[in-house]
Amino acid sequence: MAIGVGLNALFVSVELGTGWWAGSLALLADAGHNAGDVVGLLLAWGAHALAQRPPTRRYTWGFRRSTIYAALFNSLLLLAGCGAILWEAVHRMRTPVPTIGVAMIAVAAAGVVINTLTALLFMRGRKHDANLRAAFLHMAADAAVSAGVVVAGIVIVLTGWTWVDPVVGMLVAIVIIVGTWDLFRESIDLAIDAVPRGINTEEVTKILAGIPGVAAVHNLHCWSVSTAEKALTVHLIVPEATEHQRVLEEASAQLQQYVSINHTTIQIASAASHEQRDRS
Incomplete structure (x- = not known):
């Protein structure tokens, strides 16, 4: 998990800087999402470490439930970030901002590679742990989203259609919301002691x-x-x-x-x- 956090933290820094310089909302949206994932990975990492601590006289179950609250906070963070992305995308649809398509393509392509490698790190444990499954799905979705930004950059370079950038930003946010909503609902269920999924x-x-x-x-x-x-x-x-x-x-x-x-x-x-x- 440390490798995944390190790779994504480095990539977020590069993507934020490039997105700001290139004026690309699609890159900034993807960077915001990736930043949320870094926070989520840190939360999952910390919660996993807490869950390994032995029970005490006061905490007879130990700190296992910290993984549930980490997943819930992670989903809320992602949904809040999506709201900010959609707000900015609507603003840019009304007032287009010039973007540098080549920079979008280069950084987003690097994102495809990094997110795919990070997703592979969570493949083994994803079937048995909702925390690891959420991390895997987020990283896999990030790879797909970064691929979408590459496509947007290519379209801007070939056509000069700057409106493609906020449209892709909106699509990124919608993809994140769709992917996060199920995790959010499951986290709520876990937090209020609903019957676990898969058990009748x-x-x-x-x-x-x-x-x-x-x-x-x-x-x-x-x-x-x-x-x-x-x-x-x-x-x-x-x-x-x-x-x-x-x-x-x-x-x-x-x-x-x-x-x-x-x-x-x-x-x-x-x-x-x-x-x-x-x-x-």
């Missing part, structure tokens, strides 16, 4: 109810501890006390195998004790 509580209930000896399934709760870990609590009614240990072991194995839940708390009780507790 009805299917989980069927799996647990299908274990021999289980009479009923109650109080099933599932949420995300971090962007990569899930937790579940459930109350199983098992009338035969001699079956409790077997059911506990089988339920734990089923949850790990079919829904990949990292932390499970399973309470088992006989029907009689459950009814007695309900009456009390």
Whole structure:
């Protein structure tokens, strides 16, 4: 992750300077997006480091949820940046500004290479961690956006149509919004303890109810501890006390195998004790 941060921070500096000198909103928009990604990578890096710290007496879960808040802040930062890009693009549509197409092409082409290399760094862990998946998708999208800026530069050089620059800036912002919106929604869900994506509580209930000896399934709760870990609590009614240990072991194995839940708390009780507790 340090390599990705370093490469992108260097490229943002070059892109901002060139975009300002060339008067290119498309380059400035892409630089703003890349700057947001650098901040996002730093947040993800810091949150990942915090998540590795062991639990304490006060923070019994450790600091795993910091990865969730990092993803949420990252998505909010990107959406705010897009609003600023769209505002400036509308202004430039009304009052065109001369741009230097050759500079746009050269810097954006370098961006395609750097963003692609950075995206490749996150390929391995993207399937199991929402934080890394978000980083990978952002970097891949950046490569595509930079390619769009290259096209805009070529059009300006060949035709002199300066209005292409703010149009591309608007398209960049729209692409970012579309790509970020799903991350924003997922981050909100994670922050308010919604059921993690990919887990169907009805299917989980069927799996647990299908274990021999289980009479009923109650109080099933599932949420995300971090962007990569899930937790579940459930109350199983098992009338035969001699079956409790077997059911506990089988339920734990089923949850790990079919829904990949990292932390499970399973309470088992006989029907009689459950009814007695309900009456009390």
